[in-house]
Amino acid sequence: MNRLPLEITINGEPHSPAVEPNRTLLELLRDDLHLTGAKEGCGEGVCGSCTVLMDGNPVRSCLTLALEADGSHITTVEGLAQGSELDPLQQSFIDHGAVQCGFCTSGMLMTAKGLLLRDPHAGTGEIKRALSGHICRCTGYTKITEAVEAEVTRSKKER
Amino acid sequence: MRLPAFAYELPRDLDEALELLKTYGPECKILAGGTDLLVRMKQGLTKPAHLISLKALPELATIQESGGLLRIGAAVRLADILTYQPILDRQPGLYEAVTAIGAPSIQHFRGTIGGNLCQDNRCQFYDQSNYFRGARQTCNKAGGKTCFAWEGGSDRCHSICQSDAAPVMIAMDAQVLVQSKRGVRNLPLAELYSGVGERPLTLSDDEMLIEIQVPDSGSGTGTAFAKLAYRSAIDYAVVSAGALVRVEDNRIVQANLVIGAVSRAPLKISGVDEILKSRPVGDQQVLDEAGKVAMNTAGAFIANNVAQPKDYRMQMVSVMAKRALKRALERALSGSRTMEEK
Numbered sequence: 001m002n003r004l005p006l007e008i009t010i011n012g013e014p015h016s017p018a019v020e021p022n023r024t025l026l027e028l029l030r031d032d033l034h035l036t037g038a039k040e041g042c043g044e045g046v047c048g049s050c051t052v053l054m055d056g057n058p059v060r061s062c063l064t065l066a067l068e069a070d071g072s073h074i075t076t077v078e079g080l081a082q083g084s085e086l087d088p089l090q091q092s093f094i095d096h097g098a099v100q101c102g103f104c105t106s107g108m109l110m111t112a113k114g115l116l117l118r119d120p121h122a123g124t125g126e127i128k129r130a131l132s133g134h135i136c137r138c139t140g141y142t143k144i145t146e147a148v149e150a151e152v153t154r155s156k157k158e159r
Numbered sequence: 160m161r162l163p164a165f166a167y168e169l170p171r172d173l174d175e176a177l178e179l180l181k182t183y184g185p186e187c188k189i190l191a192g193g194t195d196l197l198v199r200m201k202q203g204l205t206k207p208a209h210l211i212s213l214k215a216l217p218e219l220a221t222i223q224e225s226g227g228l229l230r231i232g233a234a235v236r237l238a239d240i241l242t243y244q245p246i247l248d249r250q251p252g253l254y255e256a257v258t259a260i261g262a263p264s265i266q267h268f269r270g271t272i273g274g275n276l277c278q279d280n281r282c283q284f285y286d287q288s289n290y291f292r293g294a295r296q297t298c299n300k301a302g303g304k305t306c307f308a309w310e311g312g313s314d315r316c317h318s319i320c321q322s323d324a325a326p327v328m329i330a331m332d333a334q335v336l337v338q339s340k341r342g343v344r345n346l347p348l349a350e351l352y353s354g355v356g357e358r359p360l361t362l363s364d365d366e367m368l369i370e371i372q373v374p375d376s377g378s379g380t381g382t383a384f385a386k387l388a389y390r391s392a393i394d395y396a397v398v399s400a401g402a403l404v405r406v407e408d409n410r411i412v413q414a415n416l417v418i419g420a421v422s423r424a425p426l427k428i429s430g431v432d433e434i435l436k437s438r439p440v441g442d443q444q445v446l447d448e449a450g451k452v453a454m455n456t457a458g459a460f461i462a463n464n465v466a467q468p469k470d471y472r473m474q475m476v477s478v479m480a481k482r483a484l485k486r487a488l489e490r491a492l493s494g495s496r497t498m499e500e501k
Contacts, residue, residue, distance in 0.1 A: 004167060021167035021210070024197075043160035044198045045265050046393055057238070058264035062160075063197045065190070067167050068214055111264040132392035133262025 006070050010035070011079030019066045026050045026061035029076060037077035037106045041135070048134030051107035052076045058114040058130075077106035080113065089113055089151045096147035100138035108134050112148045122152055160201045168211045173218060173338070176211055177367065181340045183209045184364035191234050192269035194261065195278040203289045204301070205279075219273075219369065222246075229373040233273025237266055249375065251490060252327040252382025252401060252483075259323045259384065259399075262392035273368045276325055276335075276351065280318035280359040280423060281395065282308050282464040300357050308464040316356025317462035319420055325352070326419035327384040327401030328373065329427065336370040337362060343369075352424030359423060380405045381490025385482040386419075387475050396420040397467050398475040400453070402483035404435070406491040411435045416484060418453055418476055422460035428453045428480070435484070440492065446484055450477035 003018035010033065019028060029035045029052070038061055041047035045063040052061045053075040080087035089112060092098075099105050108131060115122050115130040122130070127148045136144065168187070170176035180187065187209035188196055199205045213219055219234035222243050229250070231240065240246055240257045247254050260266050260275055284307040285292070285300050297303025299316040306313040325348065333348040346361075348371065353361045362368065376382070382403045388394040399419035405412050414435035416428040430452040438445045454477040461469050461476075 002166070020164075022162035022164050024162060040160075043201060045194055048262075048264060051264055054268070057268040059269050060194070060265055063194050063265075064269065065162075065167070065193065065197075065210075065212075067169075068190070068193070068212060070214075107264075114264070129392075130263050133264040 004067060006066060008066075008069055008071070009073045011075060017066075021065065021067060023066045024062055025052070025054075025059075025064040025066050025069050025074070028066040029061060029074075035076050035078050038110075039103055039106060041103065046135070047104070048107040048111065049104050051110045051134070053110050053114050053117075056114060056117050058111040075110070075113075077109055080109065087113070088154065089116065089148070092147045092151040092154070093144070096143050096150060098140060098143040098147035100136075100140045104134055104136045104138075108136070108144055112144075112151075116148070116151065116155070120152065120155060122148075124149060127152075162197065162200055163203070163206055165200075165207055166209045168209055169215055170211060171215050173216060173369075176213070176216060177338060177340045177365070179209070179211050180367055181365045183211075187211055189213065189367060191271040191274040192236070192266065194266050194270045195274060199279060199286075202287065204286070213271075220271075224375070227375050229375060231272055231371045231373065233276075233368045233370060234271045235273075236268060237261075237270050237272060237275070238263075238268050240272060241267065250331070250373065250382060252331065252384045252403065252487065253324070253373065256323045256327045256384040256386075256401065259386045259388075259396075265393060272324060272371060275322050276328070276348070276371065277360060277362075277368055278322055280316075280356050281321045282316075282318035282356075283466055284308055284464070285318060306462075308462040310463070317423070317464055318356040318359070319422060319462075319464050320352060320359060320424050321395045321420055322425070323384070323386060323396060323399060323419065325401075325425045326399055326417040327382060327403075328371065329417045329425050330401040330403040330415040331373055331376065331382055332403075332415070333374070334372040335368055336372065337366050338369045339363065339366040341365070345372075349425070349427060354422075354424040356423045376403065376405065378494055379407055379491055380413075381487040381492070383483045383486035383490065385479045385486070387479055395465070397465060398457075398472055398479045400476075400479040400483035401425075402480075402487040404484065404487040404491045406440065406488070409440055411438075411440060411488070411491075414449075414484065416449065416453060416480055418457050418480065420465070421457045421472065421476060426457055426460065428456050430456070431480075431484070440488070446481045449484055450481040453477060453480035
């Protein structure tokens with residue numbers, strides 16, 4: 001198959017790989033760039049574990065062609081931390097025990113991050129609604145919601 | 160899961176896109192958000208040789224208001240509809256329906272309104288992996304000669320239209336603009352649906368949905384959408400209902416009810432208009448009667464195409480119909496047309 005050129009910024013770094021049309025963004029991230037934070041769960045857009053931010057908005061990387069992401073800025077879970085300093089949202093997940101087996105965590109983090117970028121004052125309803133497309137088979141939803149709520153409260157205090 | 164191979168086409172304007180559609184016809188599919196198409200390609204349900212991306216056609220992704228019409232481009236993302244204030248203010252039924260599609264992080268930032276309306280029909284025996292389907296004969300929709308959703312089999316496909324946006328938009332008398340190299344067609348949204356399970360849309364192979372036009376229904380009109388699903392997100396409807404009710408001088412002068420997720424095309428319940436118009440606004444029984452009519456009409460179409468039992472779905476048609484009509488009527492009477500704060 002013909003490979004086509006692609007210009008994409010991932011976690012702030014520009015990349016210009018040549019990709020096959022049927023390469024998904026998830027395959028590009030995991031298999032080509034070895035950014036394995038985004039997981040493949042269902043592969044059909046149902047479970048949420050492959051979620052990354054595309055220009056600040058959560059998208060399912062398993063249902064996004066790499067070519068459709070041409071020209072966009074992608075943030076994966078690897079791009080949240082600043083050096084060795086975790087993103088406050090990541091820290092909040094740890095502090096609230098919102099991580100169990102960890103498979104859904106990167107997707108949950110990215111969607112929550114996307115929500116807080118759009119609406120830093122999101123209430124419980126909005127948080128639950130935003131995360132409603134994510135499945136946690138450890139069923140740790142309460143802790144995850146609490147972790148995001150706590151981050152909203154913390155960032156309010158800081159401002 | 161790997162996607163099968165295809166050629167990726169990136170037209171730079173609408174004319175180029177229509178030219179590609181004309182050239183490749185049945186060999187190609189239009190790729191908008193991909194949240195429906197790519198899943199079906201992964202499952203081996205469709206194998207287009209070419210995908211025509213709408214990525215470089217921003218003209219299809221705008222919302223405009225002109226001449227009493229809300230004109231929504233086919234490639235407008237669901238998230239953009241939800242943040243468009245006039246829709247939230249004046250078309251609460253449409254807002255409710257779009258909210259109900261998929262889940263925010265799946266569909267809303269990639270999925271488009273045109274994609275929701277043009278999604279393929281679904282059936283629990285068809286929308287499955289190759290492996291699952293391999294255990295049975297090939298059904299009508301997959302090119303075979305049987306139907307597992309219809310008791311005793313059938314020579315027709317009994318898949319259902321699972322668009323959440325379609326019922327309420329049909330109730331709102333929306334029109335669609337369809338274009339090809341041969342020209343432009345304007346038709347009621349209801350006529351976009353063929354009622355044929357194997358090929359649910361009336362679009363020709365070289366045609367493309369361009370725009371959806373929703374009339375601004377004016378004061379005294381209320382719209383609503385009700386959906387029954389087991390989960391509040393990432394779930395298809397068991398039964399859904401879209402309604403529009405128009406009130407003048409405290410009398411109902413128009414009532415449209417469209418039931419979704421029960422038949423091959425969104426099902427317009429024609430008897431409801433007569434029933435509601437004939438009676439005073441406050442009459443509670445009239446909604447029960449309308450619900451019964453909806454249930455009886457839908458009853459002829461309901462097949463075993465989703466996981467829930469047929470009898471249950473039939474009864475739920477009545478409930479969803481009443482919910483949608485009641486809320487639409489309340490909104491029509493309140494006159495403000497705005498959505499109650501959630």
